[in-house]
Each structure stands twice: as structure tokens, then as C-alpha cells.
Amino acid sequence: MKNYYKLSLKCPKCCKELGDTEKIIDGIPAVKFIIHSHGEEGLIWLSALYGSYEKQSTLNVPEGEISSFSCPHCKAELISNANCNLCQAPLVDLHLFEGGKVSICSRAGCTKHSIEFEDLNTAINHFFNVFETQSHLPK
Numbered sequence: 803m804k805n806y807y808k809l810s811l812k813c814p815k816c817c818k819e820l821g822d823t824e825k826i827i828d829g830i831p832a833v834k835f836i837i838h839s840h841g842e843e844g845l846i847w848l849s850a851l852y853g854s855y856e857k858q859s860t861l862n863v864p865e866g867e868i869s870s871f872s873c874p875h876c877k878a879e880l881i882s883n884a885n886c887n888l889c890q891a892p893l894v895d896l897h898l899f900e901g902g903k904v905s906i907c908s909r910a911g912c913t914k915h916s917i918e919f920e921d922l923n924t925a926i927n928h929f930f931n932v933f934e935t936q937s938h939l940p941k
């Protein structure tokens with residue numbers, strides 16, 4: 803059985819929730835962004851499940867293209883000062899409501915396009931909490 807961890811993400815600039823209750827991916831509200839690619843503006847939704855690669859977009863961004871990601875609330879561009887360790891494209895930084903942050907790659911089709919914890923300690927804490935909860939469930 804695969805255990806997924808549901809992420810609650812907020813914009814690092816305005817601190818508003820990025821989950822969109824009108825767009826369900828993997829059975830839960832997806833994470834919404836505004837994207838710009840080749841001068842066009844669109845929306846993209848990424849699955850809020852850690853480890854899922856599901857996404858939907860109003861733009862047809864070809865594999866390999868880098869898009870810029872912005873907050874749907876304050877329109878700030880969400881860019882990290884770090885680059886993807888797989889493809890060198892800029893990363894997009896997001897904050898977790900519980901604390902800590904995650905990053906996604908801005909290049910379409912990059913295998914780092916799913917949401918990943920940047921800080922290993924954060925990841926360990928989250929998974930440990932999930933594991934704790936599950937181990938206490940009645941059999």
C-alpha cells in the first residue's frame with residue numbers, strides 16, 4: 803500500500819492558502835498557480851499529494867519548457883534562489899502551513915516537477931507523524 807502525505811501549501815509572500823477547493827486532483831483540492839509561458843498566461847494545478855505527478859493546466863506547455871509560476875492571490879512570482887538539481891531550471895518555493903518549505907521545478911516534464919521537501923528534516927518529521935498516526939490505528 804502506498805501512503806501519500808497531503809500538503810497544505812501557502813504563498814511565501816502573502817501567506818494565503820494555495821489549495822483550490824474547486825479543482826480536485828487525486829481526490830483532494832489541488833495546488834493552484836498562475837503560469838506564464840511564451841508570453842501567454844494560464845493556470846496550472848498540481849496534485850497536493852506528496853509524491854504524485856498529477857497536474858492539469860489551461861496552457862499546453864511543451865515538455866522541457868520553463869514557465870514562471872505566480873501566486874493566484876497576490877500575483878507575486880514564486881521563484882527560489884536555488885536551481886533544480888536535475889535540470890538546472892529555477893525552482894519554485896512554497897511554504898507549508900505546518901512549517902518548512904517545499905520546492906517544485908519550473909520545467910514541464912522534469913521529474914522533479916512533483917512537490918518535494920527541500921529540507922530533509924521537515925520531510926522526516928512529516929513522515930514520522932504520518933507513521934505515528936497509522937501505527938495507532940486499530941487493526
Ligand SMILES: [Zn+2]
Pocket residue numbers: 813814815816817818873874875876877878
Ligand atoms: Zn501570494
Ligand SMILES: [Zn+2]
Pocket residue numbers: 886887888889890891907908909912913914915
Ligand atoms: Zn528540473
